[in-house]
Amino acid sequence: MENLPESPFSESTLGSSSSSPSQKNPKDLGALTPNQLVLLIHDVSLREEVMHHLYEKKDSCKNLALLLWNNFNTVYMLLLEVTSVYRKFSPSMLSMKEATRVCCALALFQVLANNPETRRGLIKAKIPCYFYPFLVPFGDDEPLEHVRITTLGVLGDLTKFDDPYGSHALHFFLESEVVPLCLKCMDVCDEMSRKVATLIVMNILTQERGLTYCCATxxxxxxxxxxxxxxxxxxxxxxxxxxxxxxxxxxxxxxxxxxxxxxxxxxxxxxxxxxxxxxxxxxxxxxxxxxxxxxxxxxxxxxxxxxxxxxxxxxxxxxxxx
Incomplete structure (x- = not known):
């Protein structure tokens, strides 16, 4: 996939402006168009604000999903935001500010999940697997629960199996064993997480193949x-x-x-x-x-x-x- 580098665990220098001082003032970002904003997402110092403004423009910019997907390294940068907090899970050291930043990246993944074309790309690249660690309960922690709810929202949109690629998406989620993770959320997490996790399980069970899989043993x-x-x-x-x-x-x-x-x-x-x-x-x-x-x-x-x-x-x- 051209817009993802080989490894999602290290900062890429390709097309990144993080090594040079930013030319943009964060206060001026709101006036920029999505096409201009997406070019600034490579700048670490501006990324949080850029993600926020991009998400705010999701309703006015109908092609935002395609813009994010086709811009070189953008999905990779969003993945960096997601994976950067893994080490803060157990014991939980995630602050609410950090959780909000991760949720902003996840919200942009939700934009991708809502577009049939980019949803297919996410599934094909197995990107949802990077979200699964957020579904593992690590105690009663508000920042983690905030991230978990947002993650479940992304997965809920990805488990829409009514498009031509739906059977492939279903196969991916069954193969990657998302059902046990959702069952865990249904069992021990907060009410909102339980509700969205139940929706995901329901979406899978309403598919004949999903029902057969869940009742196979x-x-x-x-x-x-x-x-x-x-x-x-x-x-x-x-x-x-x-x-x-x-x-x-x-x-x-x-x-x-x-x-x-x-x-x-x-x-x-x-x-x-x-x-x-x-x-x-x-x-x-x-x-x-x-x-x-x-x-x-x-x-x-x-x-x-x-x-x-x-x-x-x-x-x-x-x-x-x-």
Whole structure:
């Protein structure tokens, strides 16, 4: 690949202006165009500001992904930012300022991940492997968690398998074993990380090949089911519905392979009260059908309570109008 040097672990001197004093004032960078900014990313003293301004222009510059990808050494410079903090993981010595800088580089990788052409290039070059160390939990550390959430966001965009290169991307993620890393995040990380990690696992499970891979051995299957069970147990009484939908969809996929799984009753029993959320309710009916071979009908007592609640609610609205 022409825009990456042989090794990502040492500063390149090719096209770099870091050896000479910068001619630009960081305060003036905001006025530059993306084409001008991307040429300054080689300057170490300006790189943080340049990355920040480039990301700010992602909406106004539609070809930013291609600009980053095709400019010589730019992806390499972004990788340097990512790999430079590896040594600060264990024990955690990462400051919030350093975490913010890494997140800025990762955010530009997310721009690349959102473009079908550059997404293909990232996968082909196996660049996501450089992000995997951020997924390993190293204790309850806010800067690392900040980086982890951003990393999961990048991977979430990379696990969009609906383009012509989707099968290759899926093969890469299965081969590089991203699922166990995401399961670990789902199990022990903060709520936001758990949600995005669940999304990635869901994206993989919704692909037939991904589902087959995850259910190929009892160990893989039960590892996923057990983590999902623990995720459900950690959900608050009023959980994030989007996260809940991700979990339910994972169960729906798994129920296509193994129907008689007692652990799935946990999610059914926990979520059947969410009748007001139509999408979640529909997925639960599919799950119930897959497991038990029939649709779910609440007991008569529960239906009476729902009807009574609906009637009192409508009366209250009627009084309000009067």
């Amino acid at each position: 009892p160990e893989r299957f039960f590892a996923i089911v057990q983590v999902l069970r623990r995720v459900v147990e950690k959900l608050s009484p009023k959980p994030c519905l989007l996260h809940l939908e991700y979990v339910i969809q994972c169960y729906v996929c798994l129920s296509k392979i193994f129907r008689s799984i007692g652990l799935m009753c946990i999610i059914v029993n926990f979520c059947m009260s969410l009748q007001h959320d139509h999408e979640a309710s529909w997925m639960l009916q599919v799950l119930h059908l897959n497991i038990y071979g029939c649709l779910y009908f609440p007991p008569i007592e529960e239906r009476k309570k729902i009807a009574k609640k609906a009637a009192s609610s409508s009366k209250g609205k009627g009084k309000g109008k009067k």
